[in-house]
Amino acid sequence: MNILVWSPTTGWDTANFSAHYYLFRTQYKHYGKYFQDTNWSTIGDISAEEAIEQVTEAPAIVFLGIYPWNKNIILDFVKYIGIKYPNTPIFLGGVEINFHDPRPFLEYKNIAGLVKGEGEVPLTQIVDKLHDGQDLYDVPGLYVREGQSFLTPKKEAPRIKFKDGIGPKDGDFFEVKYSYLLENADDILQDIRRNYDENPKKARHTRRYFFWEGTRGCPYGCVYCDWGGGVNTKVRRKPQWMIEQELEFIFKNIEDLYFHLFDANFGIFPQDITTAQHIADLLRKYDRVGKVHISITFAKNNQDNVARIIDILNPVKSPMPWSLDIQSTDQGVLDDIKRTQMPMSFIGEKYKIKENQSKFYTNAMLALPGTTFDKDLKTWCDIFDAGSQLSGYITTIPPQSEMYTPEFIKEWQVKTFVTTYEHATINHLNYRLQNNAEIIHMHSCKSFTTEDYINILIVHELLQLLDGAYITKFARKLANNNGYTAYDFYKPIVDRFLADDNWLGVDINEIRQSIRDWIFDGKPFGEINGVIFTELLLKKLTVSYFLKNLKNDLIDIVGGMHKLMAPALDVGFRTLPVPKGKTVSINANLAYSKSPSCELVETATENTLTVVAEAFYRDSLLDVANRLALPTIIDNLVSNYRP
Numbered sequence: 001m002n003i004l005v006w007s008p009t010t011g012w013d014t015a016n017f018s019a020h021y022y023l024f025r026t027q028y029k030h031y032g033k034y035f036q037d038t039n040w041s042t043i044g045d046i047s048a049e050e051a052i053e054q055v056t057e058a059p060a061i062v063f064l065g066i067y068p069w070n071k072n073i074i075l076d077f078v079k080y081i082g083i084k085y086p087n088t089p090i091f092l093g094g095v096e097i098n099f100h101d102p103r104p105f106l107e108y109k110n111i112a113g114l115v116k117g118e119g120e121v122p123l124t125q126i127v128d129k130l131h132d133g134q135d136l137y138d139v140p141g142l143y144v145r146e147g148q149s150f151l152t153p154k155k156e157a158p159r160i161k162f163k164d165g166i167g168p169k170d171g172d173f174f175e176v177k178y179s180y181l182l183e184n185a186d187d188i189l190q191d192i193r194r195n196y197d198e199n200p201k202k203a204r205h206t207r208r209y210f211f212w213e214g215t216r217g218c219p220y221g222c223v224y225c226d227w228g229g230g231v232n233t234k235v236r237r238k239p240q241w242m243i244e245q246e247l248e249f250i251f252k253n254i255e256d257l258y259f260h261l262f263d264a265n266f267g268i269f270p271q272d273i274t275t276a277q278h279i280a281d282l283l284r285k286y287d288r289v290g291k292v293h294i295s296i297t298f299a300k301n302n303q304d305n306v307a308r309i310i311d312i313l314n315p316v317k318s319p320m321p322w323s324l325d326i327q328s329t330d331q332g333v334l335d336d337i338k339r340t341q342m343p344m345s346f347i348g349e350k351y352k353i354k355e356n357q358s359k360f361y362t363n364a365m366l367a368l369p370g371t372t373f374d375k376d377l378k379t380w381c382d383i384f385d386a387g388s389q390l391s392g393y394i395t396t397i398p399p400q401s402e403m404y405t406p407e408f409i410k411e412w413q414v415k416t417f418v419t420t421y422e423h424a425t426i427n428h429l430n431y432r433l434q435n436n437a438e439i440i441h442m443h444s445c446k447s448f449t450t451e452d453y454i455n456i457l458i459v460h461e462l463l464q465l466l467d468g469a470y471i472t473k474f475a476r477k478l479a480n481n482n483g484y485t486a487y488d489f490y491k492p493i494v495d496r497f498l499a500d501d502n503w504l505g506v507d508i509n510e511i512r513q514s515i516r517d518w519i520f521d522g523k524p525f526g527e528i529n530g531v532i533f534t535e536l537l538l539k540k541l542t543v544s545y546f547l548k549n550l551k552n553d554l555i556d557i558v559g560g561m562h563k564l565m566a567p568a569l570d571v572g573f574r575t576l577p578v579p580k581g582k583t584v585s586i587n588a589n590l591a592y593s594k595s596p597s598c599e600l601v602e603t604a605t606e607n608t609l610t611v612v613a614e615a616f617y618r619d620s621l622l623d624v625a626n627r628l629a630l631p632t633i634i635d636n637l638v639s640n641y642r643p
């Protein structure tokens with residue numbers, strides 16, 4: 001039997017190998033009945049048109065993983081398979097299936113079933129049963145097509161737990177003893193070489209992105225989340241031997257690594273500290289200290305463990321900041337989204353954020369149910385006050401999340417839209433507008449209007465430029481030293497920006513319209529004359545500051561917050577790219593303190609600060625965006641004069 005497993009662009013970046021393919025094939029090898037009779041294959045990260053060309057023999061079964069980033073590709077591929085191999089049954093799994101209403105998939109006649117939850121057990125049974133010519137009604141987790149409907153399965157798919165790992169003692173779990181990574185190590189490395197090394201432009205990163213999980217499941221149930229069917233489930237951890245051998249394989253073999261540790265709550269177990277120590281040891285052993293990007297989603301309520309992990313990994317990882325997930329600092333919003341987490345101030349102290357300043361950025365979700373424009377603004381300002389960089393992530397609605405249930409939609413008066421264009425923010429360095437996705441967003445609900453939503457998206461970008469990219473951040477931090485909060489500082493600036501149509505030389509109503517077009521007319525996000533509005537803002541800020549009245553206006557608004565506000569604003573605005581690169585000197589009682597603090601400190605005597613403004617070019621916005629994550633860039637732009 002030819003079995004094809006394909007799930008291109010499963011996440012917002014590509015892993016350069018198909019985890020689905022290796023996982024399901026390995027599961028079948030261990031627990032299926034007819035491995036010798038099966039011939040498994042997959043396809044690379046390519047378009048549906050290219051993929052169908054590569055399928056030259058009729059598959060007996062096709063398994064496809066459907067995710068927001070590949071939905072259009074997968075559905076096109078379903079059509080092409082239907083034309084080329086009309087008798088081949090297709091089974092879909094993945095987060096993009098709305099099990100509240102799977103009817104949209106019925107029109108694809110060759111989709112034989114939809115798999116809900118973890119796929120290992122259902123996929124194995126599907127292969128066995130089709131091999132034996134049996135029907136599929138008993139397969140757990142499988143919505144089988146019957147005529148013009150999909151039948152709800154009698155039983156959910158059992159979840160995977162690991163032999164000798166940490167996990168539930170009883171309940172409906174299927175114990176596995178293999179590591180698909182270790183069993184397929186050579187093939188996976190070959191795939192990475194072929195898919196990344198020979199074609200690096202396909203990746204959004206300039207590094208080899210590798211995601212890895214030490215656990216599955218999440219005990220929490222945030223309403224906006226569905227994590228592969230894994231929310232509200234018991235956490236199951238691999239055995240320590242497997243964790244250590246898998247990590248050895250990764251850190252030994254993959255250079256220029258972006259290591260994404262995919263656990264929903266790393267640090268939830270004290271054993272995760274051992275894992276962190278093992279990672280640190282491996283980085284030293286393979287001479288990779290300071291060279292590997294590490295991204296981790298930390299546990300929400302185990303701050304002592306997490307603080308230990310941060311201390312262990314800080315000396316060995318690259319300067320890429322840690323990301324902390326806070327989502328909102330408003331307790332009412334957190335209650336509304338059923339989010340369990342400690343307050344930002346508590347987290348800030350535990351992780352010593354103020355001492356490490358730019359080594360952290362904090363994820364906040366934009367436009368969550370329960371929020372308002374002002375609550376979101378307050379959240380961003382609280383994050384600034386805690387000493388962290390901000391990373392705003394617009395709320396999406398995964399089809400399997402609680403937010404997409406008919407009850408939630410009714411109660412919250414949720415109004416959604418679907419876009420093929422990702423929301424491009426300067427946090428996500430791929431700010432160029434892309435249309436390979438299909439993502440559901442909420443543009444209004446009972447706590448905010450569409451106009452609020454649009455303002456949230458615009459002002460978030462403005463603040464990321466002003467504060468995240470260090471244009472007004474130096475001044476804001478001085479104001480903080482005098483007891484003013486970031487909210488005190490930014491609120492009047494934001495009010496003026498929203499009220500004064502042309503204050504910064506950009507027409508805010510034109511920006512609003514560009515976002516409305518994205519919501520209601522299927523246009524790219526925030527595009528004006530072929531560029532994203534943030535780029536216009538960036539260009540206009542310099543002009544408005546030095547040639548128009550912006551400097552005086554800002555002094556009028558915040559000048560009273562610190563006596564050195566004017567030179568601090570000058571330093572920040574001088575870092576902006578200008579038509580011709582230029583180095584300027586600014587004399588003030590201020591000195592620049594390098595990363596990780598990246599701030600201006602008051603001095604007793606006058607000092608000369610040197611600011612290097614680079615020449616504006618096509619990718620200037622990307623360069624400015626990079627400042628959010630790489631504070632050493634600021635060290636290259638601002639320095640104290642050394643004769």
Ligand code: SF4
Pocket residue numbers: 218219220221222225226227231232264300
């Ligand atoms: S957002 Fe994170 S903590 Fe909340 S349910 Fe999802 S995985 Fe769990």
